[in-house]
Amino acid sequence: MDPIPPARRATVLDAAGRRLSPTERERALALVAAGRADLVAEDPLTIRLRHAVDLPARSPAAAPSPPDHADAPLLVHVCCGPCATYSVDHLRGLGWHVEGYWANPNIHPYSEHERRREALEGYAARIGLPMHWAEAYRLAEFLRAIAGHERPGERCVRCYRLRLEETAVVAAAGGFRAITTTLLISPYQDQAALRRIGEEVAAAHGVQFFYDNLRRGYADSRRLAREAGLYLQRYCGCLFSEWEAQDPAARAARSASG
Numbered sequence: 667m668d669p670i671p672p673a674r675r676a677t678v679l680d681a682a683g684r685r686l687s688p689t690e691r692e693r694a695l696a697l698v699a700a701g702r703a704d705l706v707a708e709d710p711l712t713i714r715l716r717h718a719v720d721l722p723a724r725s726p727a728a729a730p731s732p733p734d735h736a737d738a739p740l741l742v743h744v745c746c747g748p749c750a751t752y753s754v755d756h757l758r759g760l761g762w763h764v765e766g767y768w769a770n771p772n773i774h775p776y777s778e779h780e781r782r783r784e785a786l787e788g789y790a791a792r793i794g795l796p797m798h799w800a801e802a803y804r805l806a807e808f809l810r811a812i813a814g815h816e817r818p819g820e821r822c823v824r825c826y827r828l829r830l831e832e833t834a835v836v837a838a839a840g841g842f843r844a845i846t847t848t849l850l851i852s853p854y855q856d857q858a859a860l861r862r863i864g865e866e867v868a869a870a871h872g873v874q875f876f877y878d879n880l881r882r883g884y885a886d887s888r889r890l891a892r893e894a895g896l897y898l899q900r901y902c903g904c905l906f907s908e909w910e911a912q913d914p915a916a917r918a919a920r921s922a923s924g
Contacts, residue, residue, distance in 0.1 A: 677712040678703075683886055686715075707853035707881050714885050734761035740876060741798070741837040741845050742766050743829055747786040748891035748898055749848035752883035754795055757846070762876075765842075766790060769800035769832045771808040772825050774905040779803055785897040792894075798836060808904070816906060823859045825904065830864050834871040844874040851880035851887055854902065 676694035678686040694713045697703040706712040740762040744750050750766065757764050768786060773779040783799075790797045811828045812821040830847060837845045845868055849855045857879065864875035891898055901911035 675711075677710060679706065679712065679714040679882070679885075681715055681718045683714070683882065685882070704885070706884055712853075712881065736761055737763045738844070739763045739765065739840075739842040741833060741840065741842040743833040743845065743847040743849070744768055744786060744797075745770060745848050745852075745903070746782050746899060747789045747894075747896040748887055749851050750786065750789065750795070751890035751894065751896070752887035753848040753851050753880050754793065756878070756880065756883060760878075762844075765796040765798065767798045767800070767833050767836055769829050769836075770903060771800070771804035771828070773903040774805060774908060776803055776805075778899070778903075778908075781897055782899060782903075789894060789896060798840070800832065818906075818910075819856070821904070821906060822856060823863065826856075826860055826863050827867065830860075831867045834867045834873055837868075837873045838871040842873060844868070844876045846876040846878070848880070850878065851884050853881055853884055857881070 674690050674692075675688045676691045678689050678694065680686055691711055694703070694711055697715070698705050698713055701716075703713040703715045706714050738761075740757060742750075742754065742757065742764055744753075744766040754764055754766070766786075768783060770779065770782070773782060787797065789795075808825065808828060812824045815821050815824055826849070830845070833845050833847070845864065847860060847864065849860055850857060861875070861877045864877065868875035888898070901907045
């Protein structure tokens with residue numbers, strides 16, 4: 667069989683989250699439309715089948731060993747509790763000593779900011795995750811950062827830079843080797859922009875940016891969050907995303923701009 671060209675390829679996961687052979691985009695979308703799979707991400711197109719697949723056992727010698735970061739300190743920018751579930755466990759499994767950092771001045775309104783912060787605080791205590799907290803509620807700082815760039819995409823990259831820059835500063839002062847962010851798990855965030863900005867701000871402050879495509883664990887993160895009884899928010903965080911989540915016309919405008 668001829669290999670599927672990258673532009674026509676879709677990633678396929680089974681119900682257990684294991685990566686299967688890729689399929690064509692048209693076939694993947696047909697499975698979603700038929701209710702036989704769930705859409706995990708649009709770019710790159712990733713679907714998750716609703717059934718497990720029996721995979722042949724791999725010999726221990728053939729199985730690659732996961733990287734071991736020898737308990738090196740990693741400061742993880744945490745956007746919310748649900749995104750921390752899979753992400754923290756996965757990063758710990760790679761050998762990092764993981765600590766979290768809360769810096770999300772984009773979240774609106776204040777009551778939403780506090781609800782997400784308190785949910786994360788409780789979850790972090792339950793899993794033994796040391797947390798560092800940005801002081802105060804700094805919505806004005808976010809609004810200044812995106813002023814004149816409120817369009818979807820434009821505002822997002824400025825929001826990424828604001829939060830990752832602050833994370834890098836705290837990491838450098840605290841002796842961390844590297845930073846990363848739980849935003850990398852979301853299919854709604856721009857992974858390429860997160861990686862580019864993360865590497866830029868990390869290098870500027872003498873630390874590394876650890877990139878890992880965490881989207882493979884997105885479905886697991888939702889399940890784990892529900893099992894943990896965590897608050898599941900309905901929009902990204904800023905007042906613009908809140909508006910777009912509730913207003914059909916705003917959602918249509920965002921889709922057209924994207």
